[in-house]
Amino acid sequence: xxxxxxxxxxxxxxxxxxxxxxxxxxxxxxxxxxxxxxxxxxxxxxxxxxxxxxxxxxxxxxxxxxxxxxxxxxxxxxxxxxxxxxxxxxxxxxxxxxxxxxxxxxxxxxxxxxxxxxxxxxxxxxxxxxxxxxxxxxxxxxxxxxxxxxxxxxxxxxxxxxxxxxxxxxxxxxxxxxxxxxxxxxxxxxxxxxxxxxxxxxxxxxxxxxxxxxxxxxxxxxxxxxxxxxxxxxxxxxxxxxxxxxxxxxxxxxxxxxxxxxxxxxxxxxxxxxxxxxxxxxxxxxxxxxxxxxxxxxxxxxxxxxxxxxxxxxxxxxxxxxxxxxxxxxxxxxxxxxxxxxxxxxxxxxxxxxxxxxxxxxxxxxxxxxxxxxxxxxxxxxxxxxxxxxxxxxxxxxxxxxxxxxxxxxxxxxxxxxxxxxxxxxxxxxxxxxxxxxxxxxxxxxxxxxxxxxxxxxxxxxxxxxxxxxxxxxxxxxxxxxxxxxxxxxxxxxxxxxxxxxxxxxxxxxxxxxxxxxxxxxxxxxxxxxxxxxxxxxxxxxxxxxxxxxxxxxxxxxxxxxxxxxxxxxxxxxxxxxxxxxxxxxxxxxxxxxxxxxxxxxxxxxxxxxxxxxxxxxxx
Ligand code: ZN
Ligand code: ZN
Numbered sequence: 001x002x003x004x005x006x007x008x009x010x011x012x013x014x015x016x017x018x019x020x021x022x023x024x025x026x027x028x029x030x031x032x033x034x035x036x037x038x039x040x041x042x043x044x045x046x047x048x049x050x051x052x053x054x055x056x057x058x059x060x061x062x063x064x065x066x067x068x069x070x071x072x073x074x075x076x077x078x079x080x081x082x083x084x085x086x087x088x089x090x091x092x093x094x095x096x097x098x099x100x101x102x103x104x105x106x107x108x109x110x111x112x113x114x115x116x117x118x119x120x121x122x123x124x125x126x127x128x129x130x131x132x133x134x135x136x137x138x139x140x141x142x143x144x145x146x147x148x149x150x151x152x153x154x155x156x157x158x159x160x161x162x163x164x165x166x167x168x169x170x171x172x173x174x175x176x177x178x179x180x181x182x183x184x185x186x187x188x189x190x191x192x193x194x195x196x197x198x199x200x201x202x203x204x205x206x207x208x209x210x211x212x213x214x215x216x217x218x219x220x221x222x223x224x225x226x227x228x229x230x231x232x233x234x235x236x237x238x239x240x241x242x243x244x245x246x247x248x249x250x251x252x253x254x255x256x257x258x259x260x261x262x263x264x265x266x267x268x269x270x271x272x273x274x275x276x277x278x279x280x281x282x283x284x285x286x287x288x289x290x291x292x293x294x295x296x297x298x299x300x301x302x303x304x305x306x307x308x309x310x311x312x313x314x315x316x317x318x319x320x321x322x323x324x325x326x327x328x329x330x331x332x333x334x335x336x337x338x339x340x341x342x343x344x345x346x347x348x349x350x351x352x353x354x355x356x357x358x359x360x361x362x363x364x365x366x367x368x369x370x371x372x373x374x375x376x377x378x379x380x381x382x383x384x385x386x387x388x389x390x391x392x393x394x395x396x397x398x399x400x401x402x403x404x405x406x407x408x409x410x411x412x413x414x415x416x417x418x419x420x421x422x423x424x425x426x427x428x429x430x431x432x433x434x435x436x437x438x439x440x441x442x443x444x445x446x447x448x449x450x451x452x453x454x455x456x457x458x459x460x461x462x463x464x465x466x467x468x469x470x471x472x473x474x475x476x477x478x479x480x481x482x483x484x485x486x487x488x489x490x491x492x493x494x495x496x497x498x499x500x501x502x503x504x505x506x507x508x509x510x511x512x513x514x515x516x517x518x519x520x521x522x523x524x525x526x527x528x529x530x531x532x533x534x535x536x537x538x539x540x541x542x543x544x545x546x547x548x549x550x551x552x553x554x555x556x557x558x559x560x561x562x563x564x565x566x567x568x569x570x571x572x573x574x575x576x577x578x579x580x581x582x583x584x585x586x587x588x589x590x591x592x593x594x595x596x597x598x599x600x601x602x603x604x605x606x607x608x609x610x611x612x613x614x615x616x617x618x619x620x
Contacts (some may be wrong), residue, residue: 030065033058037072049462052076053083060090081107085117092125100125101134119147120156127160135160158184161189182208195220198231221253229257231498233266245277247374248285255288262574264296265495270582271305281309287316294323297572297599297606314340314348322354324459326605328615330362333374340397341379349381356390356614360397361605361616368394389419396426397619401435424456428463429619436460448480489553490574493564500556517551517559524589531582552583554600562594576592578603579620588612 033055040051069090076083084107087545091099104122107114114122119142125305126135147153156172161170172192177184180557185208192201205211205219216239223232239246246254251274258267271289274281281289286309293302297519306312306320317340324333337355341347347355359368373379388411395404399550404423408415420443427436440457447453452553458473488501500507507513525531554575561571579587579602591598592612600607608615 004036016361029552031070033065039084042455042550049076049083050076053080053086056086057085060086066090066094072428074155074458075383079110082116082120084110085115085121086114087387088118088125092121092128097125097128098300101138114141114145116147116150116153118148119145120152123156127156127163130164131530132164132166132429135164138343155181155184161193161214162187165191165194167191167195167197180209182210182215183273184347186212186218186222189215189222191225192219193218196226197224198226202231202261204250213244213250216250217247217253219256220250224253224257224260227260229260230499232257233261233263234498236270238272246273246280247278248282251279252285252288255285255292259292259295259498261492262296263492263495263497264293264298264572265492266497267292267296269495283309283311283313285318286311287313290316291323294320294327295601296485297327297570297601297608299323299329310430312345314345314351318348318351318354318486319344321351321358323360325358325608326601327356327608328361328605330358330364333358333362334364334367334377347379349384349387351378352381352383353386353390354516356387356394360394363398363619365394365398379534385413385416385419388413388415389422392419393422393426396423397429399426399430401426401430403433404495405439412561417443417450417453420446421453421456423518425461428456428460430489433460433464433466444476445619451477485577487553489559489576491555491561493560496500498557498560500553500560502553503551507556507560509563509607512563513556513559516563517555518596520562520590522561523593524586527589527593529586529589552580554583555586558587558598561591562596567594567596567597568598573598573600575600575602584614584618584620588614 024173037055040055043286048312048566052075055072057067059065059072069087073079073083073087073400079087084103087103088100088107091097091103100122102404104114104118107118108294119138122141123135124139138160142153142157154177158170158177160175160398161167161173162265167188170188175182185204189201189204192198192204201219201222205215208215216235218234218241223229223235232253236246236250239250242403251270254270255267273279273370274285274289278284286305290302290306290309293299293305302320302323305318309316318334321333322342322408324330324336324522333355337347337351340351352371355371356368358364359371368391372387373385375383377388392404392408395401395407403425404426407421410417411419420439420620424436424439425442427433427439437460440453443450444454444457455472458470461469462472469620486501488499491498491500498507504510520532521529552575555563557573557575558571561573565571581599584607585611587598587600587607589612590596591609598607598609600609604620605616607620
């Protein structure tokens with residue numbers, strides 16, 4: 001046991017005349033500390049303010065025992081500034097940074113004057129609280145006591161303003177900092193990311209004469225948090241080119257970016273990098289890997305990584321269950337759920353979302369109802385709107401439309417648009433105009449600006465050849481100026497992610513891609529593809545109506561994939577919206593004619609296309 005005093009030694013030393021200092025300096029675990037403290041209390045003589053301050057300092061510095069420090073503090077009659085400073089510092093990074101402010105006020109009430117050690121930690125506490133108002137008050141205190149020019153105080157103020165997103169105040173301090181230091185530049189970069197201004201962050205990053213690993217990590221995870229996943233991955237390449245060795249935090253940013261992009265090859269490389277550089281596969285990094293493999297379509301690998309992880313928390317289990325659910329492996333997802341519960345891990349609300357999603361995609365109505373019932377009863381988790389939505393989806397998909405509608409009407413909370421939306425989606429699958437019309441009208445009233453509901457409803461009308469109402473829907477959308485969210489598809493080729501939007505002309509190989517699509521079209525037509533039928537014209541998709549010029553993005557991505565990836569593939573595509581019916585039919589035929597496997601991740605789930613079939617069994 002290095003660095004710690006064995007209890008034997010403690011007892012032996014206590015028999016010396018004045019052992020307390022030697023011991024406290026060396027003490028690094030709670031057991032020894034308590035023995036010494038108890039001895040001090042018993043012998044009385046030793047327990048003065050000085051000894052108490054040593055105990056507090058030891059608690060906060062070497063063993064991080066804030067609770068014990070707080071208890072010791074309460075026994076001291078006249079704490080000195082040293083003790084107050086230790087408490088303010090200890091609380092500033094704790095779970096309750098607001099306690100720093102309490103100790104600061106107590107200090108002033110005791111008639112003590114704060115010094116240059118007090119303020120940086122007071123300001124730090126405000127940064128952790130992410131409270132601009134408290135931060136400004138702390139700044140006021142700094143000025144009042146004349147510590148504004150102190151170097152550490154300036155750093156902490158800059159960091160605080162960046163953390164609360166007040167970049168104007170942060171820049172003001174930053175400009176007045178004379179010489180370069182990595183810490184304050186990194187704080188500024190962090191602040192820009194926090195406000196979503198990735199360009200300014202990058203500009204500053206480029207200008208930095210010297211970067212620390214924390215700087216790289218801030219920049220990469222900042223990109224990831226602001227949904228600039230391609231940039232995060234690109235920066236990781238630059239980091240490697242510059243010979244910097246990444247740490248675990250950087251890799252979490254990189255790997256979760258790959259998950260969003262569906263970039264399996266890059267994600268695998270990142271995993272190799274973790275292993276090669278002997279980084280610690282901690283629970284956060286492990287969870288990121290499980291999530292990445294699942295979201296990039298390689299479920300087997302996700303399971304393997306999960307099984308090999310030494311430490312697993314509820315988020316890690318949830319990542320795997322969610323991954324299995326979106327691939328349609330309902331039974332497996334439920335198996336892992338019960339394993340998790342049996343291991344004594346308490347499921348969280350998001351775990352139930354994943355489990356109910358699994359039931360829904362697998363058509364397991366009874367099991368889903370059981371689990372929903374048990375949420376509160378067995379696990380103490382009160383269902384949120386999201387869980388009610390899952391239940392509506394579950395009932396609706398299984399064709400129990402009347403039950404689903406009844407379920408919504410009897411909900412103890414007010415149903416929101418996504419819940420009605422789940423029912424409307426089910427009406428489309430089961431071609432139920434009666435319920436569909438009713439629900440569609442409720443939705444359009446609730447969310448007149450949401451394009452998807454008009455399109456869903458008009459699609460339901462189209463399916464029953466009610467062309468008059470289809471026209472009315474289209475008209476309404478025009479009049480209300482409803483905008484459709486732009487669709488895009490990503491495909492990864494040789495470790496590079498290519499993005500396509502509808503009718504995209506920007507890709508350097510676009511002419512070849514278009515010719516390829518024409519070729520594909522000829523071949524699948526021979527296999528029975530009819531193309532834009534009346535039904536497909538009124539897409540469930542939020543994209544524009546498709547014609548020769550406005551081709552859905554995934555068709556371009558598939559054509560590019562066929563050009564570049566040798567059969568049997570698989571070609572992996574990520575789409576931000578739901579796959580439309582026409583693209584779904586076309587992709588099934590492509591998988592058969594070209595003998596290639598296609599794995600498409602859409603907004604809702606995964607579709608594995610193989611031999612003319614899709615894993616969703618045409619329910620999505
Ligand atoms: Zn489509
Ligand atoms: Zn499918």
